[in-house]
Amino acid sequence: MRIVMFYHSIVSDWNHGNAHFLRGIATELLARRHEVEVFEPKNGWSYRNLVREEGERAIRRFRRAFPQLKESPYELEGLSLDRTLERADLVIVHEWNDPELVRRIGEHRRRRGNYTLLFHDTHHRSVTDAAAMAAYDLSGFDGVLAYGTPIRDIYLARGWAKRAWVWHEAADVRVFYPRSNRHKEGDVVWIGNWGDDERTDEIREFFIEPVQRLKLKAMVYGVRYPEKALRLLEGAGIRYGGWLPNFEVPRVFSRYRVTLHIPRRPYAESLPGIPTIRPFEALACGIPLISAPWEDRDRLFSAGKDLRFAGDGAETEDILQELLAHPQQAKSLAAHGLACIMEHHTCGRRVDELMAICRELGMNTVTGREWERGN
Structure with a gap:
């Protein structure tokens, strides 16, 4: 055709x-x-x-x-x-x-x-x-x-x-697939744009504050970060990498132990069932994923098996500690998420x-x- x-x-x-x-x-x-x-x-x-x-x-x-x-x-x-x-x-x-x-x-x-x-x-x-x-x-x-x-x-x-x-x-699994990398540069990576203040509070609650409290080694990539946001990252000891070509994301995921998904507020509050593409790509790369709340109305994933949902910042902190302290548990979560992508997404x-x-x-x-x- x-x-x-x-x-x-x-x-x-x-x-x-x-x-x-x-x-x-x-x-x-x-x-x-x-x-x-x-x-x-x-x-x-x-x-x-x-x-x-x-x-x-x-x-x-x-x-x-x-x-x-x-x-x-x-x-x-x-x-x-x-x-x-x-x-x-x-x-x-x-x-x-x-x-x-x-x-x-x-x-x-x-x-x-x-x-x-x-x-x-x-x-x-x-x-x-x-x-x-x-x-x-x-x-x-x-x-x-x-x-x-x-x-x-x-x-x-x-x-x-x-x-x-x-x-x-x-996920485009020709590009997004697990990369082998025994050397981890850090604990947590988040890849996402700051945007139009559609998730400013959520980024602070689910990423910046848990990383700061746990004193984790973290990295963030994305664009449209105002000076205020860069100061927040710097104050929490989080490195900022700027724009990252999407096809290089799998290589970056391989260097970290866990990643996060933070949906924009309109999706979380008004359009249940829409995760955007980020979780698909992360799970396809075989990295454990923790997500801020969104309602999986279309039953795309199995909560707790493919990814972990955190209801607030404190729960994000608990799950981060759990996955980082128990590598086999993190590995099992990542493997289940990858299998879900390969079968359905x-x-x-x-x-x-x-x-x-x-x-x-x-x-x-x-x-x-x-x-x-x-x-």
Whole structure:
């Protein structure tokens, strides 16, 4: 099949977690002999920030890590959809796109497109900025891929889409797998961006304060850390490593004994069942994982077996002490989490789910042609 994807960026993962899953899905589709083309806006927000802060060297590192992945930069004003979508069998448009692009693609699909068209939502704006999401014209789309049950239900309940499916993120196990490293540089590593004060208190409670009280050797990687945050880390004796290319995360995990997951507040409070991609990637790397609270409504993991949940900072401290003092227990937790990923949460499994959705919509996923379109 020829699969065309419109995303914010496949090249830059600077404060852009959707690039992780996109890279894994595109790699898996290519491995299955599909033709894949990813369009991203020329000099988009994430790309600009990455080059400004890290230089062109960051782009070269991406190309060395993913030589099979090629982006097609575009400018909306000059984009010819007739040419871009020629021979397309499946088109996926991510929610971090200009509403005008979404409208134009939907109109093209209605007017002359013999392809399946899906909208992909991987953000909390359906709750935190519903007006912005309602502005997207999805009338020409076949349905929505939502990365959690609550988001799917919102699209259906509000009439934003006629059909919607849950399509969770997952680990690209070609990149995320356990690395052998007997030498540990420290006890705890946390990889995450500071963001827009969506989890400031949680970072302090579940990471900074337990590390400080236990006098652990800890490291943090991420971007958009203000001076106030850097002072907090320094005061707790936590090193800050700045931006880390996502494909280098497995190597970093191998140098530490445990990691943490701290979900952003909108997911924990308003969109239960959505962990974001970080736990999938950590468990795929075989590192013990402690998570701040979120409701696993879709039963993605087995609490206590795949990962440990901590209700507050004090419980985080207790679990850290327990896992660091009992290496075999930590090893068992990591092994169970890895087995869960390999069975249920790989990008290969998600592509299987995507193909099943396409077949439900009447597509022959071998040839890409439709058996019968019902609309």
